Amino acid sequence: MREGETRKVQVTGKSSYIVSIPKRWVEELGLKPKDEVMMVRQGISSIQIMPKRIIKQQQRDATIHVGSKSSADSVLRDIISLYLLGYNIINIKAEQGRLIPEFKKVVKESARRLLMGAEVTADSMDNITIQVLLNVMELSIDNALKRMLLLTKSMLKEALVALKEANAELAREVIAGDDEVDRFSFYIVRQLNIAVENEYLLADMGLSKLNHCLDYRLIVKSIERIADHATSIAQQTLENGERIDEEIMNRMISISNEILNVLDESCLALFKMDAHGAKDAITKAKSIIERERDLMDGFRYSSDTALYKVRFVADNIRRIAEYVSDIGELVLNMTIEQILKDRA
Known part of the structure; x- marks a missing residue:
């Protein structure tokens, strides 16, 4: 055809x-x-x-056979892969005998924690059935992306506050938040995969063009990586109790806030399909990356440990800025025709 x-x-x-x-x-x-x-x-x-309207989503089911050497992590990776591909019913069945109780506990808790809309609908000695009950039209891709963005921004802000105050409890909250970001990431990728296979659902999911699916996938990955770097910063609070000089810390927080503002601008350009806004965001992000390189100049450090800690955090901030720039580039790729029309 x-x-x-x-x-x-x-x-x-x-x-x-x-x-x-x-x-x-x-x-x-x-x-x-x-x-x-x-x-x-x-x-x-x-x-x-x-x-005209397909209300009932096509049911897709798969069975994962668990052998004596299968680990919970390996099976969980299989479950996530099937979830991303758009499967609605996933059966986990023992090849022989029973499923080990500890294995079942890990799989069920992890699936609920990481996969949006996933519920355990059957549980027996030799079988677990996980069903995705969330309809594809209940949460648009843009709305899911906005929630993922808000979570990621909060994680970065709180990670730096935890580092400044040596607040271990707040750092642990940031690290726990990474799972929530992953939930939205998995959900959006699942929706994009469903959209690629069912083009008629694009509008219901909030998309205008099929070729935007790849760009959205890469944008989601960039936001997920920003959350990962926020987690790395939070982990420094737990692993290294030595505080960073307040003046350096304030400078890092200031640059981080600038990056988050540019991240907002990049995503606003995405939601508005604004090519000019994307170009502005790219320029600002690259300027921040250049300034980050001078972050540590002119300061004295109390120890090698303090120097390493500052370098580690500064490197994470720089990489976050690079991901923000990447998002702007992707939005520009999606909207460049707008500039051509404006000039015509």
Whole structure:
């Protein structure tokens, strides 16, 4: 079908024109006689045809067979992979005998913690069934991305406060927040994979073009990596109790706040599809990266440990700025045609 199929325009009655639609397309979407399709005119010479509304998501199920040498981590990776691919029902079944209670506990708790909408709907001695109960239309990709962004920004702010105050409790909260960011990341990737396979769902998910899916995937990865760097900064509070000089710490917090502002600008440009906003964000991010290199100049350090700690945190801040710049670049890639139209 991608190569194009020719159909003849036919006339029925006195004024109605009809064109048959490809049988394979009908079968792939599970359409039946009397189902309604929507036709949307696109430009002068094209019409898009799509199912009017598919409320019930197609059920996809898979079974993971657990052997005597299977680890909980390995099985969990398989579960996450199937979740990302859009499977709704995932069975974990023992090849022989029973599933070990500790194994079952780890798998069930991890699935609930990391996979949005996942619930254990069956649990027996030799089988666990995990079902994804979240409908694809309940939470749009943009709204999920906004929540992921807010969590990530809070993590970075709190990680630096924890470091400044040597607050171990706050640092642990930041580290725990990384799982929540991962939940949104997994959810968005799952939605993008479903959209690629079911193009008619794009609008319901808040997307305008299929080729934007890859850009969104890379943006999500960049935000996830920012959260990882915030976690690394928080871990420094737990691993190294020596405080950083207050003046250096304040400078790092100031630069970090600038980075978060540019991150907001990059994502706002994404939500508005604003090419000019993306270009401005890229310029600001690159300026911050250049200034970060001078962060440690002019300061004396009480010990080699203090110097290492500052360098470690400064390096994480620089990498965060680079990810923010990457997000701006991706948004520009999605919106560059806007600039061309403005100049035409």
